[in-house]
Amino acid sequence: MATARNRAIDRLRRARTLRDKTELLARETPLAAAPDDEGGWVLDDDASVPDERLELLFTCCHPALASEAQVALTLRTLTGLTTEQIARAFLVPPETMKRRLTRAKSKIRAAGIPFRVPAAEQLSERLAVVLAVIYLVFNEGYGGHDTLATEAVRLGEVLAELLPDEPETGGLLALMLLHHARREARFADGELVLLADQDRTAWDDETIARGRGVLEAAIERGGRGTYVLQAAIASLEIAEHPDWPQIATLYGELERRTGSPVVALNRAAAVAESDGPAAALALVDGLRGELDGYLxxxxxxxxxxxxxxxxxxxxxxxxxxxxxxxxxxxxRFLRRRLAGG
Incomplete structure (x- = not known):
């Protein structure tokens, strides 16, 4: 931890000018905009300081706000994601998300929360939210926006270098690498291709090996958190002969920790492979009340x-x-299914 903090201090010292920038950004960002404004900061591929965006993420993830509000507001302010995209990530209607963002902005103004880079000792208390933001950016990009996914991976790499002793930073990076390695195979002629049907020769074997190496290092550091679990699942799923009972077990542990109905849905998909579609359908039908609006x-x-x-x-x-x-x-994929394809 001492080594990580010293490295963090060195990075933050190199970015002293960012403090001046953030004070200006505090006055000019969409924090003061109307809740339905679709502005935001579009990611720039020519940043002069490689980790400047990551520092801005730590700046926006202020613990005075509830965790969900931190994630949503940071996504809205820094990544260029629209309110509708963020609402989709949180599985809530856009109007609900607009109200949450408005309340968060009002709290910032009323409490006079400072917009500045946190001290090195404050990084750990903001880490969980920063990880969540990066992961949600990656998920949005994984649907077909390669620029967002690539940027999320880059931020994960910088974060893992900044805090090398934090297993969850390695877990998140491994998770993203293992998924991103299959980006060329996920679409064929513009059509979505399911994992079982993907051309494995189009996978980036070097990135997969790197992701697995990062995962092993995180586990060796005692990593047992949710991102390490998800990375382990991702690694097992792309094996030549996936161990579906083990994958279902890991999803069960992840569900126990998170209480997420989406994780429960993923567990059901693994159960379909291990125990058959009838067993999985019973699990899925039990989630219809919570996830009726989830495609x-x-x-x-x-x-x-x-x-x-x-x-x-x-x-x-x-x-x-x-x-x-x-x-x-x-x-298009769903239309093919409806047509019997």
């Missing part, structure tokens, strides 16, 4: 029903997923 619940349910030969029910599930889909590759 992947209906797409997963459609796949399970199709495997069970319940074509009419599968078509209804794919139709509901199509209503919720916003990205064109996903819409």
């Amino acid at each position: 992947y619940l209906h797409a997963t349910r459609g796949e399970l029903l199709r495997r069970l030969g319940r074509e009419a029910d599968a078509a209804a599930a794919f139709g509901r997923a199509l209503e919720l889909a916003e990205r064109e590759p996903e819409r």
